[in-house]
Amino acid sequence: MTKWLGAVLLSVLLLATAACANTSTQENNQSKQESKTNETKEKTTAVETGNKSLSNIKVLATGGTIAGASDSDTDTTGYKSGSLGIDKVIASVPQLKNIANVTGEQVANVGSENVDNALLLKLAKRVNQLLNDDQVDGIVVTHGTDTLEETAYFLHLVVKSDKPVVVVGSMRPASAISADGPLNLYHAVKIASTKEAKGKGVMVTLNDRIASARFITKTNTTTTDSFKSLEQGYIGEIAGEVVSFYNEPTRKHTTESEFDVSKIKELPQVDILYGYQNDQKYVYDAAVKAGAKGIVVAAAGNGTMSTEAIKGATDAVKKDVVIVRSSRAGNGIVTHEKMDDEHHFVSSDSLNPQKARILLMLALTKTKNPDKVQTYYEQY
Numbered sequence: 001m002t003k004w005l006g007a008v009l010l011s012v013l014l015l016a017t018a019a020c021a022n023t024s025t026q027e028n029n030q031s032k033q034e035s036k037t038n039e040t041k042e043k044t045t046a047v048e049t050g051n052k053s054l055s056n057i058k059v060l061a062t063g064g065t066i067a068g069a070s071d072s073d074t075d076t077t078g079y080k081s082g083s084l085g086i087d088k089v090i091a092s093v094p095q096l097k098n099i100a101n102v103t104g105e106q107v108a109n110v111g112s113e114n115v116d117n118a119l120l121l122k123l124a125k126r127v128n129q130l131l132n133d134d135q136v137d138g139i140v141v142t143h144g145t146d147t148l149e150e151t152a153y154f155l156h157l158v159v160k161s162d163k164p165v166v167v168v169g170s171m172r173p174a175s176a177i178s179a180d181g182p183l184n185l186y187h188a189v190k191i192a193s194t195k196e197a198k199g200k201g202v203m204v205t206l207n208d209r210i211a212s213a214r215f216i217t218k219t220n221t222t223t224t225d226s227f228k229s230l231e232q233g234y235i236g237e238i239a240g241e242v243v244s245f246y247n248e249p250t251r252k253h254t255t256e257s258e259f260d261v262s263k264i265k266e267l268p269q270v271d272i273l274y275g276y277q278n279d280q281k282y283v284y285d286a287a288v289k290a291g292a293k294g295i296v297v298a299a300a301g302n303g304t305m306s307t308e309a310i311k312g313a314t315d316a317v318k319k320d321v322v323i324v325r326s327s328r329a330g331n332g333i334v335t336h337e338k339m340d341d342e343h344h345f346v347s348s349d350s351l352n353p354q355k356a357r358i359l360l361m362l363a364l365t366k367t368k369n370p371d372k373v374q375t376y377y378e379q380y
């Protein structure tokens, strides 16, 4: 009897194990099949169009702290940016499924201090290509915060679509306590799927704010409220699930912009030279000698330059290098002054040096004439 019971139990156990093995093989086969189908889908469609009632949003990843990780959850500075792939970043915010059909694409995975002109062009061309697809409703770009404003402003000037483009980053890595990346990404997708976001140019979101790429700047090295739009204000805000817009940029951008990257293979070299007490002409000479086609001066105050700096800059102008006066002050307009007419310099309006550099690179794809370049600073 005991033997018989033992035999029955053993066969039940064996059957159960076989059934389990079978199920898990089936699951494996199914998941292999699914991943094969997904691979094929990746090749044929730009985005996942699963839920027809939701917008199709493509997330283009470039790296940064939002994809950063450290071994310690209290380490908010010594982490490695660009450690996680976009699929992991998206998977860490499962709530995205409720607001959009989200698909990721890895364009790069670098700290944004290593975003160069080649990457800017690659990203801009991919954004334009995707927005041309009827199935893509909006784009989110994940980016390191250090130079995020430069990429955002570049896209603001060269994207040829009025569909929403939102650039997002985070100040704390994904591995940190109170990481800000997941909510920032959720907000970015939410904005990109909002109808009112159309036609507002490229936007930046961090810390519950929606800003225009034209005005936003990083103001603090580590805090989560680092991104500010100080003089001109934000264009909107997100509270809970509600996206609200209040303003929009009045200067030309996206569909109104005359800058076109489709045929550009390389952007001209433009450097930024800092203005300071006892600065010297030789830094201008060195930049020109090394091949700079344009120089932005991060000058003091309302763009004032020392006699030495003016000497260096006027020599540069004689060699067809365009000089743009911006300011290291961090805020305010550099006004067009007599010195600009006298030396054929250009004033940067309210663009900070790093954004003045972006506009100068694009301006130089059109002209070397300082008067013409000046008109761009008045319009964009």
Ligand code: GLU
Pocket (backbone or CB within 6 Å): 063, 064, 065, 066, 081, 110, 111, 112, 113, 143, 144, 145, 146, 147, 169, 170, 171, 172
């Ligand atoms: N330096 C890195 C970057 O810009 C980390 C800064 C950040 O993303 O917050 O990508």
